[in-house]
Amino acid sequence: MCTKCSCTDHSLDPLFENNQRWIDGIISEDPEFFKKLAKQQNPEYFWIGCSDSRVPANEIMGLMPGEVFVHRNVANMVNSSDMNCLTVVQYAVEILKVKHIIVTGHYGCGGVKAAIEGNNPDMIEHWLRPIRKYYQRASKEMAQLTKQQQVDRLCEINVIEQVRNVCHIPAVRKAWEKGQHLEVHGLIFGIHDGRLQNLCTTIDNLADAEAFVMRED
Numbered sequence: 001m002c003t004k005c006s007c008t009d010h011s012l013d014p015l016f017e018n019n020q021r022w023i024d025g026i027i028s029e030d031p032e033f034f035k036k037l038a039k040q041q042n043p044e045y046f047w048i049g050c051s052d053s054r055v056p057a058n059e060i061m062g063l064m065p066g067e068v069f070v071h072r073n074v075a076n077m078v079n080s081s082d083m084n085c086l087t088v089v090q091y092a093v094e095i096l097k098v099k100h101i102i103v104t105g106h107y108g109c110g111g112v113k114a115a116i117e118g119n120n121p122d123m124i125e126h127w128l129r130p131i132r133k134y135y136q137r138a139s140k141e142m143a144q145l146t147k148q149q150q151v152d153r154l155c156e157i158n159v160i161e162q163v164r165n166v167c168h169i170p171a172v173r174k175a176w177e178k179g180q181h182l183e184v185h186g187l188i189f190g191i192h193d194g195r196l197q198n199l200c201t202t203i204d205n206l207a208d209a210e211a212f213v214m215r216e217d
């Protein structure tokens with residue numbers, strides 16, 4: 001029921017009922033939770049993930065509100081001309097001073113599949129073009145794989161490439177130049193089993209970032 005006015009919009013009632021149950025559950029554990037949450041956010045982690053509804057950052061990592069700063073888009077992309085992403089990264093690094101940037105892809109990503117298949121609506125095609133390039137560049141490896149394996153391997157490659165792109169972002173490089181503690185990680189999530197895995201591409205300084213950016217995978 002609307003608590004703001006006397007309108008009769010009930011279409012989202014199940015969500016408001018869920019919200020009330022969620023509030024009750026949290027308060028029963030910690031009556032001061034929302035008072036503390038309202039004072040500040042001080043997250044240690046910054047998640048860059050896919051918009052896919054099956055990959056929610058907090059739930060997967062078992063974190064509460066206030067513990068992870070989040071940016072999501074189709075296929076967890078980090079693009080040097082994306083003002084939204086660059087701004088969120090700068091805010092996370094310079095204002096919140098997060099210690100970990102976690103780029104997380106997921107197996108079976110629809111965006112990655114669409115990049116392989118092509119023939120998408122124009123904006124989607126444009127957005128996914130970098131992934132198509134990774135696919136073409138890995139053509140030798142891809143030729144050995146089944147369709148399903150190709151998608152999953154390209155999901156991993158895409159994460160590694162986006163970690164590389166994060167290492168190019170001025171806010172990240174400046175943080176390393178100043179000696180700020182900042183680690184950039186690449187992870188992949190399995191929708192089929194709920195497991196989060198480390199792709200072991202962690203970078204935490206400028207010299208390693210330079211080497212990683214130049215490295216051919």
Ligand SMILES: [Zn+2]
Pocket residue numbers: 050051052074075076106108109110111112
């Ligand atoms: Zn996805």
